[in-house]
Amino acid sequence: MAESKIAVHSLPDLKNTSDDALAPYLTSLGFRQSHKNTDVRLALGYSAVVIAAVTFYYDYTLGWEPTKHWTAWAVAAYFVLNGVFTYWIWIVEKGVVYQGVDESGGRLTLASRTNKHDPTYHLTATYAPPLSARSQEIKASAPFSRFFHADGYLAQQPFRQWLASSVPFIGAADPNNVVEEIGRGSGGGGSGPGGIKMQSVRMGDMADVLEGLKKSGSSSGSKSGAGKARRRG
Amino acid sequence: MFGLQPRQLAAQVLNFALVLSTAFMLWKGLSVATDSPSPIVVVLSGSMEPAFQRGDLLFLWNRGMDTQIGEVVVYNVRGKDIPIVHRVVRRFGGGVKPLQLLTKGDNNAADDTELYARGQDFLDRQRDVIGSVKAYIPFVGYVTILLSEYPWLKTVMLGLMGLTVVLQRE
Secondary structure (H helix, E strand, O other): OOOOOOOOOOHHHHHHHHHHHHHHHHHHOOOEEOOHHHHHHHHHHHHHHHHHHHHHHHHHHHOHHHHHHHHHHHHHHHHHHHHHHHHHHHHHHOOEEEEEEOOOOOEEEEEEEEEOOEEEEEEEEEEEOOOOOOOEEEEEEEEHHHOEOOOOOEOHHHHHHHHHHHOHHHHOOOHHHOOOOOOOOOOOOOOOHHHHHHHHHHHHHHHHHHHHHHHHOOOOOHHHHHHHHHHHO | OOOOOHHHHHHHHHHHHHHHHHHHHHHHHHHHHHOOOOOEEEOOOOOOOOOOOOOOEEEEEOOOOOOOOOOEEEEEOOOOOOEEEEEEEEEEEEOOEEEEEEEEOOOOOOOHHHOOOOOOOOEEHHHHEEEEEEEEEOOOOHHHHHHHHOOHHHHHHHHHHHHHHHHOOO
8 A cells, every 4th residue: 555645733634634544444354345426426427527528529620600509408417516526525425535335234424624723623424234124323533643653654553453443343354453541540431422521531652652653763753753663674 | 746656646647647737628618618719819009009908818709790890809810810809890791791890909909800710701600719808807917928928938837837836636
């Protein structure tokens, strides 16, 4: 998998890199990615482009007068397709960046989002178990600094640990990456809808502790840290 | 952008293609609405001063076929593909007979008979005129004059446009 360096202050770069890292990870866990949404979007977009290209060709070779009735229809068709394309992106896909089926046949959908000027990755995971009409939804979010090195590389291990720990549907397929809570003496149950939130807060502390350990650790600078993470990934 | 998944690459190329095709289809849509092959033109010469200056952007309408004296029309000389913006000073025919027009630049001493194709004394409204001026924006068309006088600017601009769209994913 190609690892690329990004500008860590660019929110789109952070989001796109994180989005792109989802599919390889889930594939390695036995999920089968479904490209249906993307294929429909590409088909809509390219049909519109083909209509425009054909219009351009005939306009260029035959001129305006003989083609103008066809051009009127082509313009209408183009903007209808373009409208459906926009509808597809905003209403149907709505930020969905991954769709796949796990080994048991359950369907997992991941949608991601960032808010303006806030370097936090918001992930909404929807899981429809096999033979069940009801799907479950989990929302998780984490600051990008949890899984990006300061030098602009995505650290696969923390990213996967975060996913496996905060999204149980992924954690079930990758128990090794589910990081246990380290108790800090704060009570409170881990069940119910509030439990997830609690857990994700503790996960944040956890990352801080790890960060602190790494800094106090003998000699490993960020460079070698990145190397380690990449080798594991 | 290299080493992308085929679908990601296809999506990036699509973004670029959509920018170009939308611009083209908007232009064609405007053509259909105004019934003119070239609904927006830029004034290239000073022959209509002080009404229009070089670089003014003109919006044309080609659905009113009964052009009156005093209207400013844009026509193409037969055999040449340069649109000319001049004012109608005489009209002949109309109604059952095809409408014929004589034009003159406000800033020119003589009418346009000299400019028309050899053997042609009048413009045919239906055939030669591509629209009459309905609105204009001063000066903003100057960019296209620069682009046509320095053609390499076109290449530079298109290249820059392509690069930004392909390399960015925002």
